[in-house]
Structures are given as C-alpha cells and as structure tokens.
Amino acid sequence: MSARDLFTFRNPHFTRGVGITAAILIVTAIVGFIVLPFAQPWVQFANVWDAICSAAGVPQRLAGVAAPEQAKRLSEVVLTSHTLSRPSQEAIGRGATLAQRCAICHGPTGLSRADSPNLAGQYAAVIYKELHDFRSGARTNAVMSPFAVNLTDQEIADLSDYYAFLPRLPAYHPTPQLPKPSIVIYGAPMRGIAPCGSCHGSLDNKTGSPWLEGQSEAYLKAQLQAFASGERRNDISQQMRNIARAMTPQEIEQAAAYYASQPPDIVKAVD
Ligand code: HEC
Numbered sequence: 001m002s003a004r005d006l007f008t009f010r011n012p013h014f015t016r017g018v019g020i021t022a023a024i025l026i027v028t029a030i031v032g033f034i035v036l037p038f039a040q041p042w043v044q045f046a047n048v049w050d051a052i053c054s055a056a057g058v059p060q061r062l063a064g065v066a067a068p069e070q071a072k073r074l075s076e077v078v079l080t081s082h083t084l085s086r087p088s089q090e091a092i093g094r095g096a097t098l099a100q101r102c103a104i105c106h107g108p109t110g111l112s113r114a115d116s117p118n119l120a121g122q123y124a125a126v127i128y129k130e131l132h133d134f135r136s137g138a139r140t141n142a143v144m145s146p147f148a149v150n151l152t153d154q155e156i157a158d159l160s161d162y163y164a165f166l167p168r169l170p171a172y173h174p175t176p177q178l179p180k181p182s183i184v185i186y187g188a189p190m191r192g193i194a195p196c197g198s199c200h201g202s203l204d205n206k207t208g209s210p211w212l213e214g215q216s217e218a219y220l221k222a223q224l225q226a227f228a229s230g231e232r233r234n235d236i237s238q239q240m241r242n243i244a245r246a247m248t249p250q251e252i253e254q255a256a257a258y259y260a261s262q263p264p265d266i267v268k269a270v271d
C-alpha cells in the first residue's frame with residue numbers, strides 16, 4: 001500500500017481515525033466553551049455566544065453583573081510613578097493655605113480627631129487621585145464630596161503635595177497584645193489575595209495604594225465593606241473590590257484593627 005492510498009477516505013482505518021479525532025475535538029469544544037462556562041454558578045451569561053467569548057478570554061460585559069456598574073461613573077485618573085514626584089516649596093505653601101478649610105475634619109496637622117481619614121504623609125498620588133475621584137463623582141461621600149467639587153486641578157495638586165509633606169503616623173503594632181492577622185501578613189493565596197503590604201507600603205507601594213497605618217478602625221472597616229459591597233468603586237481594575245469581596249467579615253475586622261493600632265501616647269497627642 002503506497003502512502004497515497006493510506007491517506008484517503010477509501011482506507012477505512014484512516015476514515016475512522018479522522019472521524020474519532022474530529023468527534024473528540026467537537027466534544028471538547030462544546031464542553032470547554034459552553035458546558036463549563038455555564039457550570040459556574042457565580043457568572044451569568046446572556047447567551048451561548050457570551051459564554052463562548054468568555055471561555056476564549058475575550059473581556060466582555062457579563063449580563064446582570066457588570067451592567068449596573070457601567071451606568072455609574074468610574075475613575076478616570078491616570079497615575080504614573082512620576083505623578084507629583086517632585087513637589088516645589090511653593091506648591092506645598094499654596095497647599096498649606098488651601099488646607100485650612102479641610103482642617104476641621106482632617107485635623108490642622110493632617111491627623112484627624114474624628115473618623116475622617118488622616119492625610120498627613122499620605123502618598124501624594126493617592127490624595128491627588130481621591131480628590132479627582134470625589135470631584136468627578138467616581139467616589140462619593142455626603143460629607144467629603146462637597147469640598148472637592150470646586151477644586152481646580154492646580155489646587156488638587158498643591159493640596160496633595162502639602163499633605164504628603166506632613167509627617168505621617170508611624171507603623172506601630174503591639175505584637176503581644178494583638179497578633180498579626182494572617183490576612184495582612186500572608187494574604188490568602190487560594191482566594192487571590194496578596195499580602196496587604198505588597199501594595200499598601202509596608203513591603204512595597206504600588207502607585208495609588210494608600211498608606212493605611214494609623215487610619216481609624218471605623219474608617220478602614222467602612223472602606224473595606226464599601227469595596228466589598230461595590231458601594232465604593234473607584235479602584236482601578238477592581239483591585240480592591242476583588243480583595244474585599246474575598247475577605248471574610250472577621251478578616252475585615254482584624255485588618256482594620258491591625259492597621260489602626262497606635263501607641264497610646266500618640267493617640268493622646270492627637271487628641
Ligand atoms: C466636613 C468634613 C470634611 C472636610 C471639611 C473635608 N473632608 Fe476630606 N474627607 C472627609 C471624610 C468623612 C472622608 C472619608 C470619606 C469616605 O468615607 O469615603 C474624607 C476623605 C478624604 C480623602 C480620601 C482619603 C483616603 O485615604 O482615601 C481626601 C484625599 C480628602 N478627604 C481630602 C480633603 C481635602 C483636601 C479637604 C479640603 C479641601 C477636605 N478633605 C475637606 C471629611 C471632610
């Protein structure tokens with residue numbers, strides 16, 4: 001039998017071989033692109049085509065899940081590692097004057113007595129981004145938003161430089177009284193949670209991730225809950241929403257308490 005005779009459909013072995021291979025291909029395609037996507041209870045597809053696109057890795061809107069989010073405004077701020085990296089003395093001075101109207105809530109030295117977030121020593125890029133987001137409505141808060149709506153781009157930059165220049169509260173964790181929560185130190189790799197410090201500053205700082213040490217426990221907890229519920233949605237690419245959703249309520253409590261802990265004398269000095 002020559003090679004030409006081998007590879008023709010007159011050869012029953014060849015026909016069977018091709019037939020079986022084609023059948024396996026079709027069955028695996030149906031299972032991989034249609035059955036498995038629909039077997040995931042946490043995603044909903046509008047139709048079969050949606051499921052196929054999702055399995056193929058095409059980024060797309062998921063019916064019922066992403067649709068309401070699209071209607072709301074998302075952050076439009078672009079941050080790079082050079083955003084506000086070289087503040088001038090003049091900018092800091094102008095920021096100090098502007099900051100007088102913020103002192104009632106954020107404290108005269110950027111350390112809040114109420115449960116407003118501390119701004120002293122916060123990364124300039126974070127203050128810059130949050131103020132832009134409050135101004136555009138990507139982040140909303142009934143108390144804070146009115147103070148951001150009328151700020152100009154220049155004022156936002158000056159305020160960011162000023163607050164970043166002020167000394168921040170130190171990282172302080174009384175180890176024996178409060179054991180380090182594993183969610184903070186190790187994250188939860190099985191749930192896709194990196195250690196908090198890999199973005200938030202104690203291990204490494206990813207541009208745009210706030211300094212958390214010394215923020216009030218109530219504030220930290222409220223923000224984590226707001227990310228988890230989707231009420232706060234200004235984090236770029238859902239970085240923080242994905243993490244907060246995957247955290248248990250107990251882990252949220254532990255992380256908030258850990259980051260809020262401060263030596264007793266500093267708490268007194270702020271009061
Ligand atoms: C009446 C009180 C009040 C005033 C005045 C005020 N803020 Fe705020 N600010 C808040 C509260 C409360 C929050 C937290 C909002 C939330 O829970 O989402 C906040 C949040 C912020 C944040 C986000 C911090 C973070 O870590 O995410 C920044 C930045 C900020 N304020 C800057 C300012 C600046 C600059 C001014 C002055 C122009 C100002 N605020 C005036 C109450 C106030």
Ligand code: HEC
Binds near residue numbers: 184193207209212221
């Ligand atoms: C992949 C990086 C990344 C990791 C890991 C991460 N975060 Fe975040 N987090 C962010 C970013 C970015 C923001 C700012 C979102 C925005 O407003 O743009 C944020 C914001 C927050 C805020 C709000 C702070 C404020 O002042 O507005 C809290 C609280 C927070 N994260 C807690 C945590 C905790 C607790 C962990 C660990 C369980 C964690 N984060 C892990 C990136 C990260």
